Amino acid sequence: MENLFDYIDQNRERYREYWFNGLRIPSVSAEKKHKPDMLRMAEYLLRFLREELKFEGRLIEGEGNPLVYAESPAVEGAPTVLLYGHYDVQPADPLDLWKSDPFEPEIRGENVYARGADDDKGQIFAHLSGIKALMEREGRLPIRIKCIFEGEEEVGSDHLFAFLHGPEGKELLAADLIVVSDNTMAGPGQPAITYGLRGVIGFEVFFHGPNRDLHSGIYGGSVCNPALALSRALAGLMDEKGKIQIPGFYDGVRAITDQEHSVIAQVPFDEEQAKKDLGVSAFFGDPDYTIMERRCARPSFDINGLTSGYQGEGGKTIIPSWASVKFTLRVVPDQNVEKIIQATEDFFRAQVPSGIRMDFHRQQGAEGMVVPLESPYVAVASHVLETVHGKKPLFVRDGGSITIVAELWKVLNADLLMIGLGLDEDAIHSPNEHFSLDCFYNGIKTGAQLWTELAKMKK
Amino acid sequence: MENLFDYIDQNRERYREYWFNGLRIPSVSAEKKHKPDMLRMAEYLLRFLREELKFEGRLIEGEGNPLVYAESPAVEGAPTVLLYGHYDVQPADPLDLWKSDPFEPEIRGENVYARGADDDKGQIFAHLSGIKALMEREGRLPIRIKCIFEGEEEVGSDHLFAFLHGPEGKELLAADLIVVSDNTMAGPGQPAITYGLRGVIGFEVFFHGPNRDLHSGIYGGSVCNPALALSRALAGLMDEKGKIQIPGFYDGVRAITDQEHSVIAQVPFDEEQAKKDLGVSAFFGDPDYTIMERRCARPSFDINGLTSGYQGEGGKTIIPSWASVKFTLRVVPDQNVEKIIQATEDFFRAQVPSGIRMDFHRQQGAEGMVVPLESPYVAVASHVLETVHGKKPLFVRDGGSITIVAELWKVLNADLLMIGLGLDEDAIHSPNEHFSLDCFYNGIKTGAQLWTELAKMKK
Numbered sequence: 001m002e003n004l005f006d007y008i009d010q011n012r013e014r015y016r017e018y019w020f021n022g023l024r025i026p027s028v029s030a031e032k033k034h035k036p037d038m039l040r041m042a043e044y045l046l047r048f049l050r051e052e053l054k055f056e057g058r059l060i061e062g063e064g065n066p067l068v069y070a071e072s073p074a075v076e077g078a079p080t081v082l083l084y085g086h087y088d089v090q091p092a093d094p095l096d097l098w099k100s101d102p103f104e105p106e107i108r109g110e111n112v113y114a115r116g117a118d119d120d121k122g123q124i125f126a127h128l129s130g131i132k133a134l135m136e137r138e139g140r141l142p143i144r145i146k147c148i149f150e151g152e153e154e155v156g157s158d159h160l161f162a163f164l165h166g167p168e169g170k171e172l173l174a175a176d177l178i179v180v181s182d183n184t185m186a187g188p189g190q191p192a193i194t195y196g197l198r199g200v201i202g203f204e205v206f207f208h209g210p211n212r213d214l215h216s217g218i219y220g221g222s223v224c225n226p227a228l229a230l231s232r233a234l235a236g237l238m239d240e241k242g243k244i245q246i247p248g249f250y251d252g253v254r255a256i257t258d259q260e261h262s263v264i265a266q267v268p269f270d271e272e273q274a275k276k277d278l279g280v281s282a283f284f285g286d287p288d289y290t291i292m293e294r295r296c297a298r299p300s301f302d303i304n305g306l307t308s309g310y311q312g313e314g315g316k317t318i319i320p321s322w323a324s325v326k327f328t329l330r331v332v333p334d335q336n337v338e339k340i341i342q343a344t345e346d347f348f349r350a351q352v353p354s355g356i357r358m359d360f361h362r363q364q365g366a367e368g369m370v371v372p373l374e375s376p377y378v379a380v381a382s383h384v385l386e387t388v389h390g391k392k393p394l395f396v397r398d399g400g401s402i403t404i405v406a407e408l409w410k411v412l413n414a415d416l417l418m419i420g421l422g423l424d425e426d427a428i429h430s431p432n433e434h435f436s437l438d439c440f441y442n443g444i445k446t447g448a449q450l451w452t453e454l455a456k457m458k459k
Numbered sequence: 460m461e462n463l464f465d466y467i468d469q470n471r472e473r474y475r476e477y478w479f480n481g482l483r484i485p486s487v488s489a490e491k492k493h494k495p496d497m498l499r500m501a502e503y504l505l506r507f508l509r510e511e512l513k514f515e516g517r518l519i520e521g522e523g524n525p526l527v528y529a530e531s532p533a534v535e536g537a538p539t540v541l542l543y544g545h546y547d548v549q550p551a552d553p554l555d556l557w558k559s560d561p562f563e564p565e566i567r568g569e570n571v572y573a574r575g576a577d578d579d580k581g582q583i584f585a586h587l588s589g590i591k592a593l594m595e596r597e598g599r600l601p602i603r604i605k606c607i608f609e610g611e612e613e614v615g616s617d618h619l620f621a622f623l624h625g626p627e628g629k630e631l632l633a634a635d636l637i638v639v640s641d642n643t644m645a646g647p648g649q650p651a652i653t654y655g656l657r658g659v660i661g662f663e664v665f666f667h668g669p670n671r672d673l674h675s676g677i678y679g680g681s682v683c684n685p686a687l688a689l690s691r692a693l694a695g696l697m698d699e700k701g702k703i704q705i706p707g708f709y710d711g712v713r714a715i716t717d718q719e720h721s722v723i724a725q726v727p728f729d730e731e732q733a734k735k736d737l738g739v740s741a742f743f744g745d746p747d748y749t750i751m752e753r754r755c756a757r758p759s760f761d762i763n764g765l766t767s768g769y770q771g772e773g774g775k776t777i778i779p780s781w782a783s784v785k786f787t788l789r790v791v792p793d794q795n796v797e798k799i800i801q802a803t804e805d806f807f808r809a810q811v812p813s814g815i816r817m818d819f820h821r822q823q824g825a826e827g828m829v830v831p832l833e834s835p836y837v838a839v840a841s842h843v844l845e846t847v848h849g850k851k852p853l854f855v856r857d858g859g860s861i862t863i864v865a866e867l868w869k870v871l872n873a874d875l876l877m878i879g880l881g882l883d884e885d886a887i888h889s890p891n892e893h894f895s896l897d898c899f900y901n902g903i904k905t906g907a908q909l910w911t912e913l914a915k916m917k918k
Contacts, residue, residue, distance in 0.1 A: 030773030091771055097671070155773050184677075198676060202774045211738030212556070215888040217657060217859025218643075220789050221701060221759030222750045224743035227784075228697060228762050235694035238687060240812065242680060279670030282813040284683035291681045300680030302778050303687050305768035310785060314489030314614050315661045315822070316550055317787050317860075318888055319761050325686075326769060328776050330679050353699065354741040363774070400676025401776075429674040429777055 004452070005388075008133050008444050015132065015444060016112075016437075018048065019105075019125035022087075023114040026103045029065060029088035029155045038065040038151045041087045045124075045149055046070065053131050055147065064159035065151030069172065071144060072131075078143040078455045082175035084408060085124040085182065086153030089116035090429045097431035111434040119428035122435035123181040123421045123443060124149060130447025142455030146175055150404065153182075156202065156363045157404035164404075164411050175414050177377050177454070181443065182402050183420030186394040187268050188436075191385035191446075194418035195373055196296065196397035197405060199331040201341060201365035202304075205230070205348055206324045208357040213309065213318040220319065224355035227308035227323040233351035234325060237301060242285040242294070244301050244329075246347045252334040254370075256289075256297050260397075264292050267396055277425070296397040299368075300330045330401065332368035341365060366403035377415050380457060384449045385419070388442050419446065463911070464847075467592050467903050474591065474903060475571075475896075477507065478564075478584035481546075482573040485562040488524060488547035488614045497524040497610045500546045504583075504608055505529065512590050514606065523618035524610030528631065530603065531590075537602040537914045541634035543867060544583040544641065545612030548575035549888045556890035570893040578887035581894035582640040582880045582902060583608060589906025601914030605634060609863065612641075615661065615822045616863035623863075623870050634873050636836050636913070640902065641861050642879030645726050645853040647895075650844035650905075653877035654832055655755065655856035656864060658790040660800060660824035661763075664689070664807055665783045667816040672768065672777040679778065683814035686767035686782040692810035693784060696760060701744040701753070703760050703788075705806045711793040713829075715748075715756050722854055723751050736884070755856040758827075759789045789860065791827035800824060825862035836874050839916065843908045844878070847901050878905065 008015070027041035028034040042059055049055040049070035057070025065088065074080070092102035092115045100106040102115040116122070134141055150160040163169045186192035209226035210219075238244050256264070269292050275281065285294040294300070304327055309320030329344065331337060345360050352358045373395060385393040398418075409416045421443035427433045467474070486500035487493040501518055508514040508529035516529025524547065533539070551561035551574045559565040561574040575581070593600055609619040622628045645651035668685035669678075697703050715723070728751050734740065744753040753759070763786055768779030788803065790796060804819050811817045832854060844852040857877070868875045880902035886892045 030775065031771060091769070091773075091775055093769075093771065094672075154776075198679075200676065200776065202776070204774070209739065212886065212889045213553075214737065215859060216759070216761040216763060216787055217659065217789060217857070218883065219737075219754060220761045220787070220858060221744050221753040221757055222742050223737065223739060224741075225761050227765045228693060228760075231690040231693040231762070231765070232699075234687060234690040240691075278673065278678075278682065280668065280682060280814045281816070282683075283681050284812070284814050285680050294680040295678060298680055300675070301687075302675040302679045302684050302776075303690070303767065303782075304675060304775055304777050305770055305779065306686045306690070306765050306782060307770050308762065309764035310550065310552075311764055311766050311770075312490060312550055312552065314550075315663070315785055315787070316489065316763055316888065317613075317659065317661070317761075318763050320764065323762075323765060326774055328675055328679070328774070330676060353743070355739045355743050357740070398676070399679060400674060424677065427671065429775065430671045 004133065004137065004448055005445050007137060008441065008448065011133065012441055015129035018129060019122060019440065022121045022125055023105045023116055024103055027088050027151065028091050029152050030091050038088065042066045042068050042151060045087055048128060049147060053135055060163060062159050062163060067160055067163060068149040069147065071146040072141045074144045075142060079176040079457060080144045080146065081454065082146045082148060082173055082178045082414065083127060084178060084180045084405065085149045086120045086151065087124065087149050088151040088154050089119065089121065090154050094431060099432055110436050110438060112437060113432055113434045115433055117433050118422040118426040118435040119433065120182045122440060126421050126440050126443025127181060127447045129444045133444060133448050134451060141451060143451055145451065146173065148173060153402065153404065158364060160404050161364060161407060164407060170411060173412055175412060177415045177417060178408055178412065180402065180405055180418045181421050183398050183418055184422050184424050185420050186396055188423060189389060190391060191389045191393040192396045192420055193378060193381055193393050194398045194420055195395050196370040197368065198296065198399050198401050199337060199366040199368040199406065200401035200403060201329045201331065201337060202363035203344065204324065204326045204361040206322055206359040208322045208359065209355065210319065210321055213321050216317045216319050223319055224353055225319050226356055227320050229353050229356045230323040230325060233348055234303065236351065241287060244299065246343050248343050249340060252336055253299065254333045256293060263395055264297065264397065267292060267394055296399040297332060299332055299335065301327065303327045330399065333370055335368065337365035337367050366401055367406050369406040369409065371416050375415050376457065377417055380453050381417050381419060381450060384446060384453050387449060388445045421446065463596065463907055464904050466596060467900065467907065470592065471900055474588035477588060478581060478899065481580045481584055482564045482575055483562055486547050486610065487550050488611050489550050497547065501525045501527050501610060504546060507587060508606060512594055519622060521618050521622065526619055526622060527608040528606065530605040531600045533603045534601060538635040538916060539603045539605065540913065541605045541607060541632055541637045541873065542586060543637060543639045543864065544608045545579045545610065546583065546608050547610040547613050548578065549613050553890060558891055569895050569897060571896060572891055572893045574892055576892050577881040577885040577894040578892065579612065579641045581899060585880055585899050585902025586640060586906040588903045592903065592907050593910060600910060602910055604910065605632065607632060612861065612863065617823060619863050620823060620866060623866060629870060632871055634871060636874045636876060637867055637871065639861065639864055639877045640880050642857050642859065642877055643881050643883050644879050645855055647882060648848060649850060650848045650852040651855045651879055652837060652840055652852050653857045653879055654854050655829040656827065657755065657858050657860050658796060658825040658827040658865060659860035659862060660788045660790065660796060661822035662803065663783065663785050663820040665781055665818040667781045667818065668814065669778065669780055672780050675776045675778050682778055683812055684778050685815055686779055688812050688815045689782040689784060692807055693762065695810065700746060703758065705802050707802050708799060711795055712758065713792045715752060723756065723856065726751055726853055726855055755858040756791060758791055758794065760786065762786045789858065792829055794827065796824035796826050825860055826865050828865040828868065830875050834874050835916065836876055839912050840876050840878060840909060843905060843912055846908060847904045880905065
């Protein structure tokens with residue numbers, strides 16, 4: 001019988017089409033107009049799991065977008081894996097910066113361009129194709145795989161969070177090991193195992209001034225401008241060195257150990273090249289930490305969107321009726337998310353001048369996490385990644401957040417393997433998101449080989 | 460022969476239709492898509508001047524929107540008046556806050572709702588109808604009137620500014636008296652003569668960060684956030700008492716004299732009612748001045764629009780590529796506009812952190828102005844306003860700016876009469892702009908009577 005990897009290579013185009021069909025469904029969870037697309041995407045995945053992979057499964061409906069759950073038969077003596085992924089994607093705008101339709105995958109050079117090409121549909125379909133390859137060759141899987149795919153990762157994972165804490169969640173999702181591919185490799189050709197994630201808390205704050213836009217000539221100087229009031233509040237949130245000024249914000253932040261300083265320093269990073277790639281003349285942030293440490297092991301604050309008054313061409317001489325900001329705080333172990341949310345609200349409340357009324361909204365927050373590297377699963381995964389890429393993986397802490405992963409890990413009390421299949425430069429969340437064909441095909445091999453090797457472990 | 464005012468009252472509906480047809484043309488100067496509407500509006504005015512009023516005139520083309528110029532025959536021994544107005548309007552957005560189509564005038568109660576209903580088409584058409592009434596009754600005008608209507612008042616008056624300073628501007632527009640109706644009365648039934656205007660300078664500033672929106676998890680803490688950098692710059696522009704912090708900004712500000720304190724105090728203002736009308740719990744600003752003084756006789760700073768990153772529903776975890784602000788400074792005599800523009804740019808430049816690139820744009824600025832009240836034209840106008848309204852006019856300084864008026868006054872070396880026909884509460888520049896039918900009909904009478912009385916003056 002031919003080699004598994006050769007078989008996968010011979011069937012590339014076919015596997016690619018499953019993925020492309022998924023990319024054509026604009027499953028943007030943040031926009032209400034895409035609600036029907038969320039269901040179409042969930043049904044497409046469920047149909048694939050049932051018809052192509054012979055899994056048993058169902059959609060789990062509830063508040064928000066459906067969860068896709070499906071499982072393969074139990075295998076005596078082999079571990080059970082929970083494979084997590086998300087089928088929702090970020091909004092595609094600004095649309096005019098895309099070189100091709102974000103919901104019609106286009107191959108340019110070595111890459112496939114589409115919203116979700118990498119995050120996370122590309123990584124989901126690499127895994128589904130890996131399972132498909134095993135099924136085609138063996139007719140069965142060597143371990144039980146439970147798939148849980150959610151449609152709200154980009155907007156806070158409320159439904160899966162509720163299901164996990166509900167009556168059947170813990171039992172249905174029970175597994176020895178959780179596998180997640182929603183991160184990146186350490187660089188092209190350089191595999192990685194992600195051992196940490198930052199947590200995240202999303203906020204939206206409105207400052208309301210007069211009940212309508214006012215003429216800035218008639219009223220200017222006598223009515224508090226909500227855009228200025230909001231700017232003043234935001235300006236006080238961080239100093240020029242990048243230190244966040246919310247009282248108590250840094251309480252509990254776990255120090256970076258000496259060992260970790262050196263693990264983080266091993267991840268290749270060319271500062272000059274990175275500046276060129278990003279088009280910035282300088283990096284920013286807390287000078288007490290390296291750039292890579294700031295990105296993954298230290299908390300951060302970012303404005304994601306700012307809106308007030310006239311947005312069109314030319315000018316409009318008004319005092320805007322309101323101003324709003326969307327922002328996120330990233331947190332690390334062992335910051336207390338609830339305390340931070342309260343402190344943030346208190347901070348803003350103290351900044352509201354008279355004449356302004358504040359509306360303060362917060363998302364479900366997620367804690368930062370770091371998983372131990374001394375697990376037998378990590379050893380198996382390292383070996384698999386070396387087999388696929390010809391290189392030992394690096395161990396990386398990721399600055400991004402997968403809200404729900406920390407929660408799954410905590411509640412299910414399982415081991416956790418985070419194996420990113422994409423690259424930093426894939427422009428996820430940006431215009432022209434892409435995934436390299438190489439990453440996709442290597443992802444298929446990684447999955448197929450991982451299930452094969454995990455089956456050999458004594459349970 | 461019947462009384463002039465009775466004649467006007469008998470022909471109200473007919474005069475109203477000229478105005479309504481003008482309101483149906485969406486002549487928004489700030490938006491490129493309305494470029495063809497600007498020409499349509501100019502042509503509509505010119506046709507009216509020629510066909511209905513027997514003026515001789517032409518469109519003056521150049522950079523930007525055409526000027527409408529037309530004049531009636533010279534009258535020996537009587538003064539020549541230059542009647543200024545603008546046919547462009549503010550953008551109508553936010554559209555969803557309008558109760559009726561902004562470009563289809565709707566009568567609700569005593570008011571006509573439409574963008575430009577007051578500012579400035581309503582006031583232009585009141586004057587045109589006043590002239591029409593005189594022509595209908597007399598077949599000729601008792602004085603020469605030169606009309607100059609521009610299409611760029613809301614965006615800086617560049618074309619008229621250039622024409623005025625060009626080879627034929629000063630001669631063509633030469634007059635004894637400039638009449639402008641682009642302000643407000645002092646209240647319902649209370650006429651006013653405006654003797655001062657604030658100047659204005661419009662700015663648009665961009666802070667550019669990374670060359671694309673970045674994932675705030677992957678890069679947060681290491682890349683300068685342009686929205687935060689801009690917020691920090693803006694926050695420093697004004698303190699919590701409303702004092703502008705640009706170095707040298709208050710240099711030259713003319714003190715308010717004791718006489719003026721009392722003239723301003725005569726303008727009726729009910730603070731509690733005004734707070735209720737505007738929906739604010741408190742007024743704002745420099746505690747050393749009354750609210751009315753802050754509005755008209757003191758400089759001010761207002762953010763008109765703020766834009767960065769994700770503006771849609773829900774969240775998007777990005778570091779935005781750029782952030783921008785539109786803002787205006789209002790100035791009073793004798794601040795130096797050019798010095799202030801330079802100081803403002805310097806102020807911003809000093810706030811640009813490394814990793815951010817600034818684009819700084821400024822409009823043509825206009826100086827603040829105050830005209831003397833001891834003119835024979837003011838006496839005639841006072842008498843006319845008392846005849847129309849049964850009440851002596853108040854003398855008011857207006858916080859708004861008519862960029863070009865200060866320039867016309869200075870260059871043409873003529874007297875200036877600013878007689879507002881509308882009301883403060885007309886929501887100009889806001890959704891549901893309106894003009895009361897009473898104001899419109901009284902405006903017609905004011906104009907017709909003014910030309911009649913001015914003709915009796917010895918030149």
